[in-house]
Amino acid sequence: MNGQLIPTPDTIPVAWGWFQFLLLLTFPIHLLFMNAMMGSAGIAAFQHFKGGEANRKLAHFLAVFLPLLIAFTVNFGVAPLLFAQVLYGQFIYTSSILMGVFWILIIPILILAYFGAYLYDFRFEKLGKTGGWIISIVFVLFIIIAYFFTNNMLMMTLPDTFSAYFRHMNGTLLVSGHATFLPRYFHMIVGAIAVGGLYTALIGRLKAKSDPKLAAYAEAVGMKVFNSFTLISIVFGIWFLISQPKPVMMLFMSKNVLATAIFIPALILVPLMLVFSFRKKVIATTVVLTVLVFLMTFMRAFVRAGYLAKYFNLGRLKMVPEYSPMILFFVSLAGGLVVLVWMIRKAWQALQA
């Protein structure tokens, strides 16, 4: 590979650290929503086919929230993708084009899944068993989208693969055969189902007063899913780690102080989280999991930088300073969050009443 294929990046308006901060702030939120969305769709499909009153009730309960999760997954995906494009546009745009056909397919697939989720929710009773198939299709569509995302996010870190463009100019290149692809993909999918389980337990608490039986059942099912899938996810996580090229893996083993300083607490938090989850401490598990997702995202940033180190580091981006638009953004964000919290409170009060 010659570095000649890597496009020249455009200039950035503020120091790259701001974008990295915003990327690492918003991406874990996207992941949490995405995990809840994908996991709860899978659990709803499983419960639906399992049959019986309690399972169907739980499936329907999860279905009501699914469109909301899709909307917020997409919304919280927009921000990190925006900031990632600012930092790594020359890689992301290129890898997206190289797999253009699959990348754009995400849009119709997502629309289909979204309508499917609404159909399943609004027509739950009428659909009967067909509903089980619909929610299963929705779940499969999510998995397909994840497959494309994993491909792109991996390919953007592999400029060595870019020259294959000249054999795939129609945008059909994938990197599923790369040594790290499968453990990465499975780690994300299995992890998402696990988090979907925790979400099920958590959201079930909304019914603690009106339907305590459903709340208890949601917790039982959810934590069972969380525990089992977290254990599988750990196996994939270890596979993912050891599949990394040695220079990247060594970043977490003292070669890079900050990367190591993130990796060690993450290692400690995993067993702690399992202790909480096996004891059905839903809130404590959620808190530790959230911290872990943030830490894993930070580690992911080190992996990305490690892969690209041969060609690029963020310090090489040229800056033409213009800070005032960033102030507009932070003021809007602060104001927006106040309004958001107010709306959620009002909605909560109205629905409780």
Place this chain on the structure above:
Amino acid sequence: MNYPVWYLPSIGGGFLIALIAVTHVFVSHFAVGGGLYLVFSEKKGLRENNPGILAFTKRHAKFFLLLTMVYGSITGVGIWFIVALVNPGGISLLIHNFVFGWATEWVFFLLEIAAAFVYFYTFGKMDDKTHVTIGWIYFISAWISLFLITGIVDVMLTPGAWAVHRNFWAGFFNPSFVPSVFFRTFIATMLAGAYGYLTASFTEDTAVKESMTRFSGKWTLVSLILAIPSGLWYVAVLPAHAHRLVAGQSPTIATALHWGFWAVAGLMAITLIAGIAKPSWNLKPVAMAAFVCAFLIVGSFEWTREASRRPFVINKVMYSNQILKRDVPALREKGFLNSARWVQIRKLTAENRMAAGKELFINQCYACHTIGGFNNSIIARAKSMSYTALAAYIEKIHKMRYFMPPFAGTPDEAKALAAFVAGKLNGKEIKEQRPAPDGTGSGKSLYEENCSGCHELSDLKEKTAGWEQIKIRAALDKLNKLAEGMPPYEGTPAEKDRLSVFLYSLNHGSPAEISVPDGKTVYETHCSPCHEVSGLAEKTADWDRAKIRAALDKLNELEDAMPPMKGTVQEKEALASYLNSLKGGRK
């Protein structure tokens, strides 16, 4: 040239953008106006204490949720995806320059979806005042999204001072920003009204149906009336080139505006007659027709806006093929192939010429031209052009047709591109021709080199049917006056003579059969008895051909003793060309 090209030769990237963009723009504007419509509709229901209208509003809100949240928001992301695939250079520039504009828009997108959910799921469960406030939050968030995106999108059309110093605020508050915000706002409310009208036509309860039909009719009509002056204001601030394109120079814009005009007229008539005056006439087909008119208005506007930007993707900064305007002179000098990133051939040779031509096509033409696709196929566009004609045309393409970007490469690269298009795609012979010395190029080759880029032979045949050769010849002297936007023909008088004969022959047999008076013979017949050649050359040394030609019509006015010339118009033309050619020989 900085990014790879996603190459789908028979489909084309522009088609994919249009596919997603057209419907997204429709739904997203509807999402803005619809928010306001919901608030007013709910307030009307509350004020009149009418459960029918409130039920109507809730039903409307449910559809709203499905259409705008699912289709609208995902296709919004879809536009971002597809534009990044098709024009990564352009989107990268806009993302990097306006990142905090986009990020702020994301905040309002978040508020918009949260408000839409709260509004729908708490309908009838929340106190009225708070519920209406949530509706307002939805509308204001959606409108601010429109406000922010308009600022960034309009930079592409009217970059103003941003094109020079890239200042965020100068770009955001660009010359067309304010009229565009007004125009889009009224288009948004018009769409909401048209949809309300459609929903009303499906309503069973006659009283509710009539009430909401009249309400929606007024809503649509007022929006349309307000949209017209803001649309004209928008057009008025366009840069000169874009203004000329909108004012009739671009045939596709003229077609779009034609459709837009009738759609506006149709929607006005329907809302006025079958909405406000006679709401009972709001039958389903009528409402569908109104909705189609609204869709055509949006389509007409978007087409005009996009097309008036050509040949740029960001006006005056970046051409549609992602080549920066400022880079073109260097690329013409140093060559495209050794400057671009995503090409395989760096050095052009006789052996790799076709392959290099293909790479040039992909990087410079494919942004707008497909190969054999239904959309602007280069095969069809260049079918009447020979290799040499095409090579010559490519070199001056932007000059001939403003809306095409200039070719950014060396003359040899232009020939390689011509060889690929004419030879590989259209099966024409690739034969180098020496430049024809003055007076030897055939009329046909002159046509191919100068006219075939824009005119098919059949078109010219039709156009000049019934014209005498002399009329054609005269037209060649004033092409830019025949049609706005047509460049003047810069050939010599002798070339114009031959071209006129060739064009005349299209309707009157072969050129060989058409006798053209020879200027020298005409001189010998009519002038030589009194005038030496050198004398006439001296006399007309400072005259241009037009002056010589004019003089031949009034010889007796030049000198009393001189008789008027009795030759035919063709003979006078030939003589004028001959006399004009004498100039320069006297030294």
